[in-house]
Amino acid sequence: MSGRLPFDPSKMSAGAGRKTPPGGDKRERSAADKPLSVSALASLIDGALRDGLPARVRVVGEITNLRERTHFYFDLADQGAVVNAVFFASAARKSRAVLSIGAEVVATGRVDFYAPSGRVSLIVERVEPVGIGAGEKAMRALLAELRALGWFDPEHKRTLPSFPRRIAVVTSRTGAALQDVIDTVRRRCPAVGLLVVDARVQGEAAVGEVTGAIRALSAAHERLGVEAIIVTRGGGSADDLAAFNDRDIAKAIHECPIPVVAAIGHETDQTIAELVADERCATPTQAAMRLTPDRAALGEQVETVRRRMARTLKDRASFERRRLASLSRRPVILDPAEIVSQRRGALEWIGGRLTHTTRDRLGRAVRSLERLGARLERGRPSVVHARRSERLRALHARLERAVRVSKDREVEHTDALERELHAVGPMAVLARGFSATLDERGRLVRSVDDVTPGQPLLTRLADGSVRSVVEGSGHENRAPAPPPPPRRRTRSRPRRDDQGRDQMDLFAGGG
Secondary structure (H helix, E strand, O other), X not given: OOOOOOOOXXXXXXXXXXXXXXXXXXXXXXXXXXXXXXXXXXXXXXXXXXXXXXXXXXXXXXXXXXXXXXXXXXXXEOOOOEEEEEEOHHHHHHHOOOOOOOEEEEEEEEEEEEOOOOXXXXXXXXXXXXXXXXXXXXXXXXXXXXXXXXXXXXXXXOOOOXXXXXXXXXXXXXXXXXXXXXXXXXHHOOOOEEEEEEXXXXXXXXXXXXXXXXXXXXXXXXXXXXXXXXXXEOOOOOOOXXXXXXXXXXXXXXXXXXXXXXXXXXXXXXXXXXXXXXXXXXXXXXXXXXXXXXXXXXXXXXXXXXHHHHHHHHHHHHHHHHHHHHHHOOHHHHOHHHHHHHHHHHHHHHHHHHHHHHHHHXXXXXXXXXXXXXXXXXXXXXXXXXXXXXXXXXXHHHHHHHHHHHHHHHHHHHHHHHHHHHHHOHXXXXXXXXXXXXXXXXXXXXXXXXXXXXXXXXEEOOOOEXXXXXXXXXXXXXXXXXXOOXXXXXXXXXXXXXXXXXXXXXXXXXX
């Protein structure tokens, strides 16, 4: 920091630092009443700045209105003030700093008063980046919000009218932008009407007035016959264009029922209002050209259409003339009676064919009906019932005969089996003098080995039974067993021994 003292306005007088002599105040007042030249005042301002400010200052602010013309010219701004700054190319190369609009930086340099333009500027020697400034942060947040809402999407853009009857212009009536629009519309197509809505386009009141103008036109556009709106203003600094980065103006444009064309600032400037608008133009003149057709081009189009219509009518007339001549040479025109005679012969032939076809089809229909009648007669319920009743009676008689024959056959077979059973049954054997001996369990005694002394036995005879007790075994007196009879091959009957054994089992349990 410099050792300079703070700025003291009292030292700017000629006798500063000395004791004021008597009558000095009157002389000073008379010197103050004497007018100064501009150069003299500029010299006083420069001296005051040099004496009252440090040699170097460090300023924190957000870069706005950045312009590069060999050197860098920009503004350092915060919420309360704006300071012009100049960053010479040589210092910028040494600093190697990258400047961008919206960046928050610490600029180190000296304050300088440039008398030829009357501008106080900060001559920057070094730039230190800090981050994104508060204004840029708010701008980016609003852009992100509106992008998420879809206000920038192409599908939400309305189509501009090709030949509007009336256009509304929202701008300042004293600005050059309005004159550019009026001159362009008058030159291109005077038939298009203009409705000028005066609104401030800069400052704190600009947001409310522009928003109100757009909403008023949205509500009354049908009654006023307005088909499109131009929102425009001339170039300016970022602070001058700040109103068109407001959400209220963007919402009014988005909700407007008719197309909105925005032309704000210079071609390099871009505002939120232009992003939301249905079309963005670089200048007011371009906006007017975009909405109004060119009178000369319209005249050429009309002439082209006229020539095409004349050529089309001429070609059509020529075609119809040739067609009429061709028709006049046809036989139907030259000799209508011949055509009637030909058509009569064809009609008679068609009538005869129709009669023959009708009779043939009628005959086939009658024969088909007769066949259907015969089938219907055969299928009549009474006839079907009688036929089926007769068949049922025949089947019933056959069934009775079959049952009777089957019954007689089974009876005869049963009698034969009964006679055979009686012939080979154990009772018949007993009647011939044989007997059967059973032990206490009812089992047939077949060998002397089957009994023991003292064992009770039951002997079955033809007319009764005899109980006895075994006193001794007769092994010594046992006769030799007879030889087995020869085996005979039979198909279905059981062997005789097995049959007799089964029949002897009938004695088991007998008393």
